[in-house]
Amino acid sequence: MRVTLDIGRFNPEAADPKPYRQEFALEVEEYYTVLDGLIHIREYEDPTLAVRCSCRASICGSCALRINGHAGLGCKTKLISVMDRNGRVRVDPVGNMAPVKDLVWDMKPFWDKIRAVEPYLQPEGPEPVEEYIAPQEAMLHLVGVMGCIMCGACVSDCTVLEVDKNFLGPAALAKAYRFVGDPRDGATKGRLKRLNEYSGIWDCTRCMECVQVCPKGVAPMERIMVLRDKAIAAGMHGTNGARHAESFAEMVKHTGWLNEFWLVPRTYGMFNLMNLNAMFAALPVAWRALRRGKLPTPLHPKREGAEHVRRIFEKVEGPKP
Amino acid sequence: MKVAFYPGCVARGGCPELYPATLLVCQKLGIELEELTGAACTGAGVLQEKDRKLGDALNARTFAMAERKGLPIMTICSTCQGVMSQANKRLQDDDAYRAQINEVLKEEGLEYKGNVEIKHLLWVMVEDIGVDKVKALFTRKLQDLRIAPFYGCYIVRPSWALGFSEHPDRQGALETLIEAVGATVVDFEGKTKCCGLPILLINEKNSVDMVAKHTSTAQNLGANAMVTPCPLCHLNLDGYQPKAAKQSGIAIHMPILHLPQLMGLAMGFSPKEMGLERHIVSTKAVEAKIREAQPARA
Ligand code: SF4
Numbered sequence: 086m087r088v089t090l091d092i093g094r095f096n097p098e099a100a101d102p103k104p105y106r107q108e109f110a111l112e113v114e115e116y117y118t119v120l121d122g123l124i125h126i127r128e129y130e131d132p133t134l135a136v137r138c139s140c141r142a143s144i145c146g147s148c149a150l151r152i153n154g155h156a157g158l159g160c161k162t163k164l165i166s167v168m169d170r171n172g173r174v175r176v177d178p179v180g181n182m183a184p185v186k187d188l189v190w191d192m193k194p195f196w197d198k199i200r201a202v203e204p205y206l207q208p209e210g211p212e213p214v215e216e217y218i219a220p221q222e223a224m225l226h227l228v229g230v231m232g233c234i235m236c237g238a239c240v241s242d243c244t245v246l247e248v249d250k251n252f253l254g255p256a257a258l259a260k261a262y263r264f265v266g267d268p269r270d271g272a273t274k275g276r277l278k279r280l281n282e283y284s285g286i287w288d289c290t291r292c293m294e295c296v297q298v299c300p301k302g303v304a305p306m307e308r309i310m311v312l313r314d315k316a317i318a319a320g321m322h323g324t325n326g327a328r329h330a331e332s333f334a335e336m337v338k339h340t341g342w343l344n345e346f347w348l349v350p351r352t353y354g355m356f357n358l359m360n361l362n363a364m365f366a367a368l369p370v371a372w373r374a375l376r377r378g379k380l381p382t383p384l385h386p387k388r389e390g391a392e393h394v395r396r397i398f399e400k401v402e403g404p405k406p
Numbered sequence: 407m408k409v410a411f412y413p414g415c416v417a418r419g420g421c422p423e424l425y426p427a428t429l430l431v432c433q434k435l436g437i438e439l440e441e442l443t444g445a446a447c448t449g450a451g452v453l454q455e456k457d458r459k460l461g462d463a464l465n466a467r468t469f470a471m472a473e474r475k476g477l478p479i480m481t482i483c484s485t486c487q488g489v490m491s492q493a494n495k496r497l498q499d500d501d502a503y504r505a506q507i508n509e510v511l512k513e514e515g516l517e518y519k520g521n522v523e524i525k526h527l528l529w530v531m532v533e534d535i536g537v538d539k540v541k542a543l544f545t546r547k548l549q550d551l552r553i554a555p556f557y558g559c560y561i562v563r564p565s566w567a568l569g570f571s572e573h574p575d576r577q578g579a580l581e582t583l584i585e586a587v588g589a590t591v592v593d594f595e596g597k598t599k600c601c602g603l604p605i606l607l608i609n610e611k612n613s614v615d616m617v618a619k620h621t622s623t624a625q626n627l628g629a630n631a632m633v634t635p636c637p638l639c640h641l642n643l644d645g646y647q648p649k650a651a652k653q654s655g656i657a658i659h660m661p662i663l664h665l666p667q668l669m670g671l672a673m674g675f676s677p678k679e680m681g682l683e684r685h686i687v688s689t690k691a692v693e694a695k696i697r698e699a700q701p702a703r704a
């Protein structure tokens with residue numbers, strides 16, 4: 086099988102260290118993975134090509150890169166499944182992280198964020214004589230997150246990290262869930278409090294890039310959604326994010342649908358002086374919209390059948406505590 | 407064809423130009439719309455943050471309404487489409503879960519058996535009607551437009567909930583239609599990224615930075631308009647573009663068209679009929695190019 090790998094490269098020791106592209110045309114077997122192709126190049130074509138790998142079996146998490154623009158594991162992706170009609174495949178280093186050389190990138194910021202969520206059990210009370218026992222059912226929901234191999238694919242494609250390097254990001258937040266969700270952990274409240282701050286759970290834009298690219302089905306975004314719900318349930322109502330989710334739900338509950346007009350002041354907190362600035366900042370946008378006749382109306386009549394919507398809310402959510 | 411029409415909240419709220427434009431275009435396309443007037447909001451992923459089961463119950467109620475009519479559901483919003491597709495997959499894949507949800511719907515006399523198809527107008531045009539038939543309705547050739555596609559997250563991810571393996575055409579549907587109107591596709595990496603709207607009220611700076619990034623990238627690549635099948639993306643990319651220009655210090659001018667508007671313009675409707683005057687970013691430059699458009703030959 087003929088394949089052309091179009092590789093995004095970078096040599097920090099070059100006289101003019103700028104990223105450049107280089108193509109390699111290879112004759113390979115049909116079962117070759119992207120990583121096999123890269124190793125083939127390193128062995129037979131260009132020994133200077135830097136690529137990181139170890140297990141070659143989606144276990145160690147070393148070989149994350151971008152294949153045709155999307156992050157994935159080189160060792161888990163067959164060339165035949167990603168090459169175009171002309172047998173071409175584009176390979177680049179992961180995004181959102183600095184390249185060290187060619188396809189190898191600096192993992193320090195990745196580990197710093199993992200460390201920031203204190204990824205270890207912090208049990209409460211006296212140590213048991215033998216071991217910390219947890220019931221099977223209480224651990225099952227953690228199996229998915231424990232499957233994380235720290236490859237960084239999710240971090241590579243996270244849309245928020247593209248504009249804000251401070252965001253904790255999908256891998257660290259999924260790791261945080263792993264401990265918040267552990268029945269043996271005693272630090273839940275403190276963990277949630279920190280995750281509730283800026284750059285934490287509420288900054289995720291729900292783009293699902295991390296869910297799409299994670300090679301292990303960790304679904305970081307879904308864990309972030311559970312953390313949001315847990316933060317609200319723990320009484321942390323004071324963020325724009327919590328107010329946004331709660332007022333959205335209230336509106337749908339009582340009228341069956343959404344009105345964007347009221348979502349703005351309710352999210353900023355109707356009587357929240359701290360947020361007056363944000364409210365005023367929204368005014369020019371509202372004014373422009375009003376002039377074009379597209380500001381949603383403050384009138385928010387109930388939709389047909391709204392009483393059924395309300396009943397469904399009450400039935401599924403159960404009685405309010 | 408006849409469909410159970412689910413316009414979504416934003417097509418009648420923040421983007422009021424979208425609803426009437428869709429009605430005109432669907433009439434031309436021969437899509438008969440029976441609107442699901444009693445259907446609730448899909449939850450838009452926000453309700454699902456708090457309680458996924460709640461979101462699924464509300465959507466199952468909508469599905470049951472369409473199933474009773476024996477019609478597929480048609481959406482005009484990437485977010486509605488994705489949220490419904492995900493809910494439908496969970497309900498179809500797991501009979502026990504569906505039964506649990508049906509328990510909640512029973513009181514209203516509704517039951518969802520799991521047989522409803524949900525399709526965005528974008529998909530209906532390429533799959534059910536067919537590009538050639540759509541093309542035959544065009545009276546203008548929009549050859550001077552260079553258009554960047556912008557899908558909206560929910561209609562591209564997660565791919566396994568959106569039927570891409572059975573319907574491979576869905577993934578490039580927007581490009582197919584841009585070519586069909588005679589315009590040039592300006593391909594760019596941001597086309598499947600997030601517009602930033604979900605965090606607009608939570609972290610405005612980041613949200614507006616995303617608007618700046620996508621609109622300015624498309625502009626640098628020579629696009630003179632962007633088209634989206636998602637009114638939520640439109641809200642942010644259009645409504646917050648002036649702020650994005652200010653925040654980034656880049657002079658951005660990128661008119662954002664709703665997909666039905668682009669179709670309608672090619673079908674010969676006037677910019678006014680398509681509601682272009684309601685946009686925040688002026689569409690004057692696009693309108694000028696439309697005045698110069700050649701008649702289309704089918
Ligand atoms: S869903 Fe959230 S965490 Fe995941 S990639 Fe998108 S913004 Fe990042």
Ligand code: SF4
Binds near residue numbers: 235256302304
């Ligand atoms: S969550 Fe998935 S993509 Fe992210 S580091 Fe872990 S295994 Fe890799």
Ligand code: FES
Binds near residue numbers: 138
């Ligand atoms: S080489 Fe270990 S995960 Fe790819």
